[in-house]
Amino acid sequence: MSIKCIASGQKGGVGKSTLALLTARAAPALGIRLAIIDLAMGNPSTSLNLLGNIPRHTLATYVINASKVNEAIHVVPTEHGPVYLVPSGYGDLALINEYGDFRERLGSLIKYLIDRVGGVNHVVIDFPSFEPS
Secondary structure: OOOOOOOOOOOOOOOHHHHHHHHHHHHHHOOOOEEEEEOOOOOOHHHHHHHOOOOOOOHHHHHOOOOOHHHHOEEEEEOOEEEEEEOOOOOHHHHHHHHOOHHHHHHHHHHHHHHHOOOOOEEEEEOOOOOOO
């Protein structure tokens, strides 16, 4: 499995979520089966734009074992086919830091999306702004 990542900047407002949303709209029209993982735990704009709300099962509930992997993956219908979204929520980072093994669970989630969810070709990860450490 190869993971390709494009980082557009570590500060907010540079277009990371916009790029994820535009990719979600364009990929199905090009025949690309796409999954998006929204890591922006405090500002889930990608999740809100694609789903309209924050569902009960999110990336955080999966990481802390409160949801099964298939519950955390939401199907977003588009005109040309579905996009699979693993949404973030408000304040979920505190849950993950206290109760979850984020690195291991994220790797398992990506593998599940590629291997088991309708032949997903690509996984886009919408990173939040962060301070490198």
